Amino acid sequence: MASSKDFLEFVLEQLRLLDDIKVKPMMGEYLLYFKGKLFGGIYDNRLLVKPTETNKKYNFSKEIPYDGAKPMLIIENLDDAVFLKESVISTYNGLK
Secondary structure: OOOOHHHHHHHHHHOOOOOOEEEEEEOOEEEEEEOOEEEEEEEOOEEEEOOOHHHHHHOOOEEOOOOOOOOEEEEOOOOOHHHHHHHHHHHHHHOO
């Protein structure tokens, strides 16, 4: 199932507190970059981020983005833009 543009627009609106978010469409889904680093994506209308040492503190649940992929972490609290900003920055800080 592909993600909807409405969901993408909602997530991007919630990420408005971050200056450098880029989106790349990929086979009906969307890859998300912050400051040039891939930190996550939108898969089946779910915001998933890469697991890092720095975002373990949030205790996000693991989800599979698509068949054959490594597990990622789902951010379900999308209504809180400040929390979303903090969790994206935390994920970004843990990326190599």
